[in-house]
Amino acid sequence: MGQKVNPISFRIGVNRNWDSRWFDLKNYATLLLEDHALREAITMHLKKAYVSRIEIERSSGEVKIIIKAARPGMVIGRGGQGLEDLQKKLKPITKDQKVHLDVVEVRSPEADAAVVAQNIADQIERRFPFRRAISGALEAAKRANVKGIKILVAGRLNGADIARREKFSHGSVPAHTIKSNIDYALAEAQTTYGTIGIKVWIHKSGQSEFLNTEKDVTA
Numbered sequence: 687m688g689q690k691v692n693p694i695s696f697r698i699g700v701n702r703n704w705d706s707r708w709f710d711l712k713n714y715a716t717l718l719l720e721d722h723a724l725r726e727a728i729t730m731h732l733k734k735a736y737v738s739r740i741e742i743e744r745s746s747g748e749v750k751i752i753i754k755a756a757r758p759g760m761v762i763g764r765g766g767q768g769l770e771d772l773q774k775k776l777k778p779i780t781k782d783q784k785v786h787l788d789v790v791e792v793r794s795p796e797a798d799a800a801v802v803a804q805n806i807a808d809q810i811e812r813r814f815p816f817r818r819a820i821s822g823a824l825e826a827a828k829r830a831n832v833k834g835i836k837i838l839v840a841g842r843l844n845g846a847d848i849a850r851r852e853k854f855s856h857g858s859v860p861a862h863t864i865k866s867n868i869d870y871a872l873a874e875a876q877t878t879y880g881t882i883g884i885k886v887w888i889h890k891s892g893q894s895e896f897l898n899t900e901k902d903v904t905a
Contacts, residue, residue: 693861693870693887701867708744717744723779728753731775735760738792738800748784751776756795796826803873803886806837810875810882816843820854827856827888834859834889841875841882849880859889867891 694702706721725740728751736756743750755761762768769787776785795801802823809819820837827835834857842849860866867890875882 693868697864697868700864705739706742708742710744720779724749724751724776727775727779728772731772732761736792736795736801736804737761738795738798747782748786749780750786750788752788752790754790754792756792756798756801758789758791761789794830796823796830797832797869797888797890799869799871799886799888800873802827802835802837802888803871803884806839806884806886807873807875807882810884811877816852816882823886824854824856831891832888833857833891834887836887838885839882842877842879843882845877845879857889859887861887 698704706718708717710717721742724742728740729737732753732755734757737753738756739752739754741752741754743752753761760768761772763771769789773785773787792798792801795805806816806819806823810816816839820839823837824835834855836853836855836859838851838853840849840851843852859868861868869886869888869890871886873884873886875884
């Protein structure tokens with residue numbers, strides 16, 4: 687059996703930064719559970735906004751949450767009403783801490799693994815044929831000029847009696863090359879036949895934002 691390593695954690699510090707950026711040795715376990723609860727609440731509340739990443743930064747008495755989404759308008763809402771509703775939902779989790787929300791648009795959703803995986807899961811839940819949904823994602827990724835994309839689906843595909851897995855790929859996705867800028871995400875589609883898992887790997891062209899940031903700081 688091969689030993690599988692998450693492509694995101696494998697590249698932290700090389701071309702990927704931490705999603706939670708804070709340090710508190712005494713309250714580490716409590717804050718870690720709080721981060722998990724915040725991410726779950728935001729993901730459920732903004733399911734239709736196609737959230738790519740949720741980054742959390744903490745300072746004394748304040749929590750800064752950076753939400754990267756393919757549909758930022760759905761996050762902000764009309765006149766900022768969406769952000770106000772989200773803050774009210776997060777207040778019981780953060781308690782007395784002040785919550786500051788930043789919304790960042792995903793400029794190329796076709797080349798974002800989380801957005802692609804959620805889009806495929808959404809189509810499967812709406813009873814689209816899974817091959818049609820995946821072929822559309824592959825074509826969109828090609829137009830986005832990615833170096834490679836790999837999609838793995840598993841479960842009772844199209845309502846089959848026996849669960850199986852199928853893989854679709856285009857280009858090169860060097861999972862073992864640590865310097866390769868590879869984005870990875872997992873999504874689940876809840877169907878009447880059961881849960882279908884979708885895994886997406888995308889080999890992006892160029893350097894990651896983390897490398898560019900590091901270069902600017904040291905310049």
